[in-house]
Amino acid sequence: MTAHIKKILIGTSVAVSMSTIATTPAFATSLTKPTNIQFITNDVANTSANQPNINTWTYAPSTPVYDNTGVGGVNRQVLDDYNNYGNINKATAALTDNDSSTNVELFTSGETVTDHVGFTANLGKKTIKIESVTKADWADGTLATGWLTGFRDAYGGLMSGIATTNGSNMLQDFNSNFTSLVSYLSTNGFKAAGDPNIGGVTYNQKTKDLKIDLVGHLDLSSEYVDTRTTIIDTRATIIDSRTTIIDARATIIDTRKTIVVNGKTVANPTYNKSIPNPTYNQSIPNPTYNQSISNPTYKKSIPNPTYNQNIPNPNYLGFSPNFSRNSTGNAILDLVVFNLAKTAFLQNKPLQISEIAKVTFNNTVSYAYSFTAIDSGAIAGDRNKATDKTSHTGIYSWTKSYHTASVPEPSALLGLMAVGGLFVVKRKVRKNVSFQ
Known part of the structure; x- marks a missing residue:
């Protein structure tokens, strides 16, 4: 065989090997959704006879309904199918469809979460468990420290511009009280944050990224501050x-x-x-x-001469009617959030804080939450239109990478071995030539 023919064969072999590597399934993207969903309460399986404490928001199987009275005046589709307490079938459908705005609330019966309500599911060959968050989950201080740090990272710039007493600012005051705030949340938890609405769960088999979409308020300002300039006078x-x-x-x-x-x-x-x-x-x-x-x-x-008419809101920029149900109970932290919400509103910036989900994946416990949301394009059909313009309008995405040092699949190894062998052959040929 002539040297010219050898070169052609070697080049062809390399091209074929590289083509094999490029097209092998080891390099294909695979986005996995949950299967085999089982709802649980404190690790005990729920059934239709033992309904889980959940509710599902989805769309009625009829002509879509739209509403533009929510935050920003956006015309959003109404989640008008919401009387689904304990309905496992609808919850499963909402978790596996292609719309993250349809969602399942874990522990839906109140703001003080007393049980780990959630579900287990398969993500390919892996298993995941997602649950509500109880006071016990805050006890070791890990969640409290992580959440407060994330909150500060998200809003530190805005807080630094809010003046407080003695020439200080809110960020400095927050930092000086950080340890006591960790201690408070570790002891008491954050009651309003532990009943998350789960909109979607996906696992990327290629990148090893787990992604959970939490549904909440696109702008939480009105949950802490009364942002209504006028109100309807309902006094007869x-x-x-x-x-x-x-x-x-x-x-x-x-x-x-x-x-x-x-x-x-x-x-x-x-x-x-x-x-x-x-x-x-x-x-x-x-x-x-x-x-x-x-x-x-x-x-x-x-x-009343102004009955059922719009009148100036005497509580404008005061505490929201929903403040109590969203508060932590800590006077310092609640005042920080209130003043932050007021400042954000006056500067036309959204206040975005998601609820929290407990996630067990790869035998590791994490807590899913975010301080950044996008518009869901939907809005809750059961909201109180007089005081609530934001329910279910935001999607908060939490992503965690479980990527470790990867080991190529056999198909990839064969291709690499073929290329590596050629490199060795070429090196030997060069040695023979150099010593002649």
Whole structure:
């Protein structure tokens, strides 16, 4: 075989080997969704007879409904199928569809989470468990430290611009209280954050990245600060608190007990009676015109003149009606979040904080949460439109890489061995030539 033919064969062999490596399944992207989903409560399997404490938000199988009264005036599709407490089939469908806005809330019966409610599932050959977060999960301080650090990293810049007492700022105050805040959350947890809404779970077989989508509020400002400039006055009656009023009557009731007739004082026959007014439709002096008189409806209910009308909100930029249910219970941290929310709102910036999910994957416990959201394109159908413009409008994505030093699959190794063998052959040939 001539040297020219050998070179052609070697080149062809390398090309074939490289082509084999490039097309082998070892290098293909594989995005896996959960299968074999089993709902659990404190590691005990739930069934239709033993329903899990979950609820699912999805779309009714009918013509889509849209609503533009939410945050930003965006026309979003309404999650109008929401009465699904304990429904395992609908929950499974929401977790496995291609829409992260359809979601399942874990521990849906209240804000104080007392049970680990969640599910296990297969992600290819791996198993995952996702659960609600209880007070016990905060106890060792790991979650508290991580969450507070993430919160500071996300909003430290904004907090540094909020002046506080003695020439300090909110970031400095937050840092000086960091240890005590960790201690508080470790002891008490964060009750409003432990009932996450899970919108989607995927595992990338190629990159080894686990991704969990949490559904929440695109902007949480209104959950802490009353951002409504006007409100609907729903009071049918109001208490009249005026001690006096201005008498604007042009005529009055005849209150004279006696009158003078032909120079004599006699009883007034029209005392306290209505009589034809000789100056009807004429202007006459009113003895109490523009004077203060006793208000006959003082401290009594009277018809409200602005009933069902928009009026200025007297609580504008005060504490939101939802503040209590979203608070941590720690005066310092709640004041930080309140002032941060107010500042973000006034600067037209969103306040984004997700709920928290407990994740067990590869025998490792992690906590999924995020401080960045994108618009879900959806909105909850069961929200209170008077006070809530943001339920289910945000998707918070948490990603964790489980990539380790990879070992090539056999198909890849064969290709590499072929190329490596050629390199050895070529090296030997060069040696023989050099020593001739």
